[in-house]
Amino acid sequence: MPDNLPRRQVLRTAGALGLGAAAVGALQTGADAVGTPDKVAAMDAHHGHGRLVIRKDPFGTTPDGQAVDVYTFSNGRITISMLTWGATIQRVETPDRRGHTKNISLGFDNLPDYAALSPYFGATVGRYGNRIAKGQFSIDGNHYQIPVNNGENALHGGTIGFDKKVWKAKVVETSSAVGVAFTYVSPDGEMGFPGELTSRVTYTLDRHDNLRIDYHVTVAGKPTVQNLTNHVYFNLAGEGSGTIEGHVLQLNAAKYTPVDAGLIPTGELAPVAGTPFDFTRPTPIGARIRDDHPQLVIGRGYDHNFVLGKPDSHGMRFAARFWEPEHGRTVTVHTTQPGAQFYSGNFLDGTIQGIGHKSYRQGDAFAFETQHFPDSPNQPNFPSTVLRPGETFTSTTIYTFGTK
Numbered sequence: 091m092p093d094n095l096p097r098r099q100v101l102r103t104a105g106a107l108g109l110g111a112a113a114v115g116a117l118q119t120g121a122d123a124v125g126t127p128d129k130v131a132a133m134d135a136h137h138g139h140g141r142l143v144i145r146k147d148p149f150g151t152t153p154d155g156q157a158v159d160v161y162t163f164s165n166g167r168i169t170i171s172m173l174t175w176g177a178t179i180q181r182v183e184t185p186d187r188r189g190h191t192k193n194i195s196l197g198f199d200n201l202p203d204y205a206a207l208s209p210y211f212g213a214t215v216g217r218y219g220n221r222i223a224k225g226q227f228s229i230d231g232n233h234y235q236i237p238v239n240n241g242e243n244a245l246h247g248g249t250i251g252f253d254k255k256v257w258k259a260k261v262v263e264t265s266s267a268v269g270v271a272f273t274y275v276s277p278d279g280e281m282g283f284p285g286e287l288t289s290r291v292t293y294t295l296d297r298h299d300n301l302r303i304d305y306h307v308t309v310a311g312k313p314t315v316q317n318l319t320n321h322v323y324f325n326l327a328g329e330g331s332g333t334i335e336g337h338v339l340q341l342n343a344a345k346y347t348p349v350d351a352g353l354i355p356t357g358e359l360a361p362v363a364g365t366p367f368d369f370t371r372p373t374p375i376g377a378r379i380r381d382d383h384p385q386l387v388i389g390r391g392y393d394h395n396f397v398l399g400k401p402d403s404h405g406m407r408f409a410a411r412f413w414e415p416e417h418g419r420t421v422t423v424h425t426t427q428p429g430a431q432f433y434s435g436n437f438l439d440g441t442i443q444g445i446g447h448k449s450y451r452q453g454d455a456f457a458f459e460t461q462h463f464p465d466s467p468n469q470p471n472f473p474s475t476v477l478r479p480g481e482t483f484t485s486t487t488i489y490t491f492g493t494k
């Protein structure tokens with residue numbers, strides 16, 4: 091589907107017409123609904139209290155002939171597009187404080203660019219998000235080797251991670267939320283990892299502008315390690331609009347995990363106090379990014395795992411809040427995960443043009459990947475990422491979109 095207006099118009103129309111679940115289901119077939127402008131206006135007047143709607147369209151075909159679809163779901167205020175390729179968030183359209191809606195997520199408008207160029211834009215990454223030193227680890231005395239793809243280390247699951255797989259998709263509709271459950275079964279031995287891993291990652295948007303991600307992971311046959319996350323990149327002024335150094339960040343972490351030259355944690359949990367890593371009070375991302383701190387030199391900016399504060403009684407913790415002062419958009423992150431990689435887009439270098447046909451340069455977006463800590467399989471003092479047959483791993487991360 092072309093990257094312009096008809097899709098949103100159809101979505102809004104579906105809501106304005108008050109279509110029930112069955113009719114919205116019909117939209118999932120890709121059949122376009124046509125509405126009158128006054129109905130669309132009526133929907134606009136609801137200011138986000140419109141119906142939850144979803145539709146499916148073809149997005150492309152992989153070289154080996156697999157069809158890739160794009161699902162677009164909306165609550166009338168926030169509209170999210172997701173691809174079955176990599177269970178990828180392609181677009182996130184949110185209003186600013188004046189009600190002007192823009193796409194704030196980095197991505198592409200075509201499948202070949204995702205396959206050839208994407209530094210994990212919006213992707214669900216796995217089997218192991220972030221790095222495993224030298225791609226090696228042992229479980230119960232058995233040694234495993236993941237193909238390395240980041241210097242001498244394995245990053246985001248090896249050379250062909252879950253971000254490059256076509257996931258099965260199933261529409262999820264409840265009275266309060268709409269979205270897609272993506273499933274991928276990774277065979278025993280894929281990318282060197284032991285055990286057949288079944289991952290179900292459910293993305294839902296509710297009426298309160300929460301994008302909720304629920305991970306449900308099991309393994310069969312052999313114990314394994316797993317660390318799935320999502321790698322959405324945001325620029326809250328709009329993708330392709332320039333640097334995020336002026337975004338203000340509050341990050342609920344008193345400690346972070348310093349890294350060696352290959353971005354592998356040293357094992358230390360270092361206090362952020364008195365360093366450029368202290369975002370416990372809201373601070374512009376760019377305020378200290380050029381400070382003479384060895385960790386900022388290694389990372390070319392922020393590319394570090396933060397040890398998040400304690401969870402509440404439901405297991406959720408406030409992780410971070412990003413705020414772009416000029417247009418006023420905010421994104422607030424809560425998670426059950428113990429850590430998050432805060433990445434200030436350091437490796438974007440102007441060579442990639444995204445969905446809005448603008449080049450992405452260093453610092454033009456940030457990622458905040460909720461996760462277990464990098465290289466946990468080799469770090470006995472970090473929370474374990476081992477998953478055994480019969481066990482189920484679950485985690486939840488919620489991105490809440492707002493304005494201030």
Ligand code: GLA
Binds near residue numbers: 210393
């Ligand atoms: C993660 C890593 C970064 C970088 C990005 C993708 O955030 O920590 O070093 O590799 O993924 O470009």
